[in-house]
Amino acid sequence: MKRKRKPRFLQLLEILVIYALMFAVVLSVGRSVLYGGKNSTVRILEEGELTGTVVPENAGTILIWDKDSTGKEGRREMSAILSQMRIPYKEKKVSDFAESDLDGKKIAVLSVTDLSTLGSRLTSLLDWVMEGHSLLVLYPPYNEETFMSVAPHFGITSMGNSLAYVEGLHFTSDLMPGCSRDLSISDPYRSSLDVTLDDDCEVFLESAGSSDTPLIWRRALGSGTIVFDNLSFLEKAYRGFHCAAYTLLENDCIWPVINGSTFYIDDFPSPVPEGDSQFIQHDYGMDIKDFYTHHWWKDVYNLSKKYNIRYTGLVIEDYSARVEGEFPRNKDVQRFQYFGNMLLREGGELGFHGYNHMPLVPENFDYIGQYDSYRQWVSVDAMRDALTELSGFCHELFPDEEFHVYVPPSNIISWEGRTLLARDFPEIRAIASLYLPDDNDVSYDQDFTVTEDGMVQTPRIISGYVLDDYMRTAALSELYFHCVNTHFQHPDDTLDTDRGAAMGWEELFRRLTDYVEWLNKALPQIRNLTGSELTGAVQRYDALQVRREETGNRIDISLGGFCDEAWFYLRINKGKPGHVTGGSLTEVTDGLYLVKAAQPKLTININRWPGQ
Ligand SMILES: [Zn+2]
Structure with missing residues (x-):
């Protein structure tokens, strides 16, 4: 039997109504649901939200x-x-x-x-x-x-x-x-x-x-x-x-474990940085500014779309060497808005890097002969004034955003600078410096932890585009130890011969893509987080108290310092996991499982093989 066809204008009307409804949904839920941006899945916690204690285990x-x-x-x-x-x-x-x-x-x-x-x-x-x-x-x-x-x-x-x-x-x-x-x-x-x-x-x-x-x-x-x-x-x-x-x-x-993967872009957005443009000129026949827009950002942006990366960009307002007096507002904001909004629309996030690129160190700070072009700040007041200006600039350009992450320029910060951030800039909840100690001895290296002043340490493990085997070893190591990936890149990595510029952008981008593909294949379950979501994840990880009790084929876990979720790796050397209560698990590799605790009591049954 032939179905009666609807008049064509009614079909069109239906389509229009559907589009209108979809548009309304988009407007009403905003970016948060579409991109996971605002209503963060791992929000930053306030003091007192992580509760409960457990009797410590005996040392085994x-x-x-x-x-x-x-x-x-x-x-x-x-x-x-x-x-x-x-x-x-x-x-x-x-x-x-x-x-x-x-x-x-x-x-x-x-x-x-x-x-x-x-x-x-x-x-x-x-x-x-x-x-x-x-x-x-x-x-x-x-x-x-x-x-x-x-x-x-x-x-x-x-x-x-x-x-x-x-x-x-x-x-x-x-x-x-x-x-x-x-x-x-x-x-x-x-x-x-x-x-x-x-x-x-x-x-x-x-x-x-x-x-x-x-x-x-x-x-x-x-x-x-x-x-x-x-x-x-x-x-x-x-x-x-x-x-x-x-x-x-x-x-x-x-x-x-932490269960989080975060990609940072330092000096982004920022004014066009200076650097050696010979490789860009040679390969692309254009200046740095156009290269960033038409090649670098286009590629890096498309990579994030493909792998659901939500970049955390760290703003530099002005590449001046000013360390005292007034800190004038940068009025040339077109690039900031263009790149910043594009990053935010994809569920990314912005944080602070600096008014300029001078690390927050006082006049008596010893650079031990390195960083000749860097100047020390004349006073803590000057540091505060510069950061206040950066904060005003960022809030003016991106009025709906909050800025929770600070990345120290060149991964250098003094005790004075750190204290200033914790005391006078409560919006900043995390400092993301280096994880691995650097040979130069002036860098600030951290563990994934929360310090006494409440500042969360979310260090970056690997960086850049060269991604040599040492970096890949460190990445592999941390994917096991903490179930974490943190990587940072700078747009000007493409201009610096020490960071591989001579390889050309095509090769550098191939290496970054290869790394991201590896990560995605190695651990598809890892959560793609922004810098402040990683901050929330580290808070939950750091405060966690664990009591394990194993009887026969059953592991009972009691958790203190718990709020809404906790993550674990479970290696089972003999057997397979059975029924789980209070959470869930998925297999990661042969015998290794990623476990989510949704309650402070978790029970995992293990089916041992016969004879075990
Ligand atoms: Zn930087």
């Missing part, structure tokens, strides 16, 4: 360390890792360590270079492991007699006389999200034990290239477990690797 881990430099480095790294994982532990210097220190513990971590210092206590320690406990050897000990005598316990069948030269990393398993690609080591040296292992060792990481030296492996010893971390790099960029080694010890391991 003992960290045994030696006072030589490597032993101390191991202690420093492992203390940071365990405390941020909220795993209570006791420390013992190797000279003071006694067998009785193992009472009530499940895990021992050895940060000891010369195992002979343990004497007969080494045998006791290994006996204790055989009884059903776990041991992490945090870094390769000296290749000496005592170590040789117990090496078979670690699954080592033979050992070369010299250390192995580790030029790259190759994962033989799905241990960490995004680990499928080999990474080269930038300054390789003879760093790891050159070992051959027993067949019963399970290798997770080995050196890339011809030598395939095992770098992280696990082996059963009696009823217990040994994980040997032969990686040797005891620095912040590798914390996720040592964290991963630790999480392989027991049946399972659950620890709080």
